[in-house]
Amino acid sequence: MSTKPINKTSQIVIEVETNENKLPTDIKWSASDSGIENNISKAFFLSVWDPKEENTMRIDLWTKDMNVDEMKKFFHQTLLSMADTFENATGEHLICEDLKDYCYHFAKKMHLIKE
Secondary structure (H helix, E strand, O other): OOOOOOOOOOOEEEEEEEOOOOOEEEEEEEEOOOOEEEEEEOEEEEEEEEOOOOEEEEEEEEOOOOOHHHHHHHHHHHHHHHHHHHHHHHOOHHHHHHHHHHHHHHHHHOOOOOO
């Protein structure tokens, strides 16, 4: 007798308030499994893989309160996170080290770290 695995549904909700020009003014997010509710954010990137089209669909939004220095840090940290995720998913250690080297170069060029 085999038992069917029990599946659970979780929700991540992103709420974006916009102005009259449809530009984001406030971003809040909640995650049902993490106990996070209406967490305030200034920006988010969302990438979704469409297997039928074999293409990435994405949404990139940020509020007017996100300053340039914060955006530089956000990009840097996102790039590093993507390198880690790619290595965990594929085991491609060497190319991920190359990507992390680029992230170091990016951080230097954006004056996020001192030389």
